[in-house]
Amino acid sequence: MVVEKNHRPRIPALNTKFIVLILVSFGLLISDQKNNYLSILRNSITIALHPIQATIDFPQRLLYWIDNTFSERNELIKENKILQEERLVNLQALQRFDSLVQENIRLREILNASAKLNDNVQIARIISADINPFRHIIVIDKGTQNNLYNGQVIVDTNGVVGQILQTSFLSSHAILISDTDHALPIEVNRNGLRTIAQGNGSYDRLDIPYIPNNADIRVGDLIVTSGLGGKFPAGYPVALIDKVSRNPSQQFAYVSAKPTASLNQIREVMLIDKQ
Amino acid sequence: MSAENQKNSNKLSAFILGLISIIFTIVPLPDFLANFKPDWTLLLLIFLSINIPKEFNMGTAFILGILVDVSQGTLLGQHAFAFLLVVFLTSKLHLQLRNYPLLQMTAIICLILMMYHFILFWINGVSGISSSIYSYVGPVISGTVLWPIISKLLGTLFLYSTSKEKV
Numbered sequence: 001m002v003v004e005k006n007h008r009p010r011i012p013a014l015n016t017k018f019i020v021l022i023l024v025s026f027g028l029l030i031s032d033q034k035n036n037y038l039s040i041l042r043n044s045i046t047i048a049l050h051p052i053q054a055t056i057d058f059p060q061r062l063l064y065w066i067d068n069t070f071s072e073r074n075e076l077i078k079e080n081k082i083l084q085e086e087r088l089v090n091l092q093a094l095q096r097f098d099s100l101v102q103e104n105i106r107l108r109e110i111l112n113a114s115a116k117l118n119d120n121v122q123i124a125r126i127i128s129a130d131i132n133p134f135r136h137i138i139v140i141d142k143g144t145q146n147n148l149y150n151g152q153v154i155v156d157t158n159g160v161v162g163q164i165l166q167t168s169f170l171s172s173h174a175i176l177i178s179d180t181d182h183a184l185p186i187e188v189n190r191n192g193l194r195t196i197a198q199g200n201g202s203y204d205r206l207d208i209p210y211i212p213n214n215a216d217i218r219v220g221d222l223i224v225t226s227g228l229g230g231k232f233p234a235g236y237p238v239a240l241i242d243k244v245s246r247n248p249s250q251q252f253a254y255v256s257a258k259p260t261a262s263l264n265q266i267r268e269v270m271l272i273d274k275q
Numbered sequence: 276m277s278a279e280n281q282k283n284s285n286k287l288s289a290f291i292l293g294l295i296s297i298i299f300t301i302v303p304l305p306d307f308l309a310n311f312k313p314d315w316t317l318l319l320l321i322f323l324s325i326n327i328p329k330e331f332n333m334g335t336a337f338i339l340g341i342l343v344d345v346s347q348g349t350l351l352g353q354h355a356f357a358f359l360l361v362v363f364l365t366s367k368l369h370l371q372l373r374n375y376p377l378l379q380m381t382a383i384i385c386l387i388l389m390m391y392h393f394i395l396f397w398i399n400g401v402s403g404i405s406s407s408i409y410s411y412v413g414p415v416i417s418g419t420v421l422w423p424i425i426s427k428l429l430g431t432l433f434l435y436s437t438s439k440e441k442v
Binding site for chain 1: 294297298301302332333334336337340341342345346347348349350351352353355356359360363395398399402403404405406407410
């Protein structure tokens with residue numbers, strides 16, 4: 001009889017390995033959902049993956065650079081002219097802004113309220129990377145290296161974009177206001193009606209779910225951050241109301257709004273430092 | 276070629292392909308294709324666990340799963356969990372799967388992809404993340420369509436210790 005030496009089963013210890021690893025990943029799942037114990041692990045892997053993201057982003061950056069460098073002279077002149085005009089309009093608006101700031105500070109002093117109108121701002125670039133298909137999450141090219149912190153608010157030139165979800169050393173993940181898991185405290189700019197706006201998973205719509213049927217809200221109203229909740233500074237534009245339908249049989253009116261920031265087209269964002 | 280050399284060369288190819296699959300996962304696609312992005316990493320894992328289950332099984336699935344989780348910002352362990360279940364199934368059935376005709380095998384792969392996306396859907400549901408149905412159905416379709424090409428391509432890159440006839 002021939003006895004085979006070194007006989008091993010075809011797949012060694014498959015079941016044990018499977019059970020151990022499945023338990024480990026289940027444990028990871030639960031602890032990651034409930035609290036933040038795993039952020040160190042996640043951060044270190046994110047740093048290791050950073051070169052990959054940078055590589056993917058490189059071609060787009062290169063294209064952008066080529067586009068900038070080799071654009072036509074008259075195009076540049078045209079752009080310059082437009083920018084000059086914009087600047088003049090902005091300067092004119094700023095003249096009034098200065099006096100309004102002064103007035104505001106005076107009024108706040110009368111009310112004994114603390115005045116804080118200037119926020120520190122950093123500019124960050126969005127790394128073109130396709131993150132989580134189930135959620136609206138972006139990656140930006142600044143991290144704890146640049147003193148970013150979790151919950152920091154992100155805006156673009158037109159309005160609120162979102163907030164930082166996770167920082168790592170070189171990059172950060174940020175959640176957009178259109179994510180289904182995101183809600184922010186807002187008020188109607190015209191009359192100060194306060195409520196919250198929820199993302200509904202599409203880039204060009206926010207739901208405003210808790211508006212009573214008799215509330216004073218109209219299509220075209222600008223909604224701004226109310227500053228309640230302490231995360232978002234007050235007064236940044238969020239969205240324009242684009243649909244109001246009142247149904248007496250329902251408890252609340254159906255109201256939706258279109259974000260003023262074009263959430264799926266932004267390239268650069270500004271980070272507001274409140275600390 | 277000695278068995279040791281063969282193992283090393285397979286390990287190297289698997290490492291490089293793993294990296295490439297993660298890069299492919301992160302690369303953004305144009306909007307109309309965005310919902311149809313195949314699960315590159317999973318397809319690679321299925322191939323490895325069907326054809327070389329001795330060398331690549333649970334450990335590979337777990338590591339790749341964690342990498343995908345971190346790079347996509349999903350719950351840590353979500354993809355690892357789903358990958359492990361799929362690889363358990365495919366490596367248990369590898370002797371049958373690799374002898375199936377291509378069409379039949381592709382049909383099975385389609386079922387496996389459905390199961391995989393059901394697991395992701397389930398974990399998302401439990402943790403309260405809702406998403407459109409297209410982000411689950413799209414990858415199943417594209418993965419099934421691409422499987423014959425992927426399995427043929429990958430087949431040229433790896434060295435098998437036993438030929439199909441012998442096992």
